[in-house]
Amino acid sequence: MVTVRVLRFADGKPVTATSVAISRYGSGFLDVGGVFRGEYTNREGEVRYSKLDLPAKGKVIVDGHELYDGSLEEFMTFKI
Numbered sequence: 001m002v003t004v005r006v007l008r009f010a011d012g013k014p015v016t017a018t019s020v021a022i023s024r025y026g027s028g029f030l031d032v033g034g035v036f037r038g039e040y041t042n043r044e045g046e047v048r049y050s051k052l053d054l055p056a057k058g059k060v061i062v063d064g065h066e067l068y069d070g071s072l073e074e075f076m077t078f079k080i
Helices: none
Strands: 002-007 019-024 034-040 046-049 057-062 065-071 075-079
Touching (some): 002 057, 057 075, 065 075
Antiparallel strands (some): 002 046, 019 057, 057 065
């Protein structure tokens, strides 16, 4: 499971109703990766992807902007 939290850069408060998507890389012949559809952050500024198994590599896209490209972690925080 991966939880993405989005905070405002200016004051550190949660950003609500912001689109978050994860594009996961495949790691081998049978593991083709995939895109975990865009979800919107809740009132805590979080989105949880419970069907995403770790370890994994991929991209995190917030509000249409790629913010991260690399190893995915169980809990990831981004300030925008």
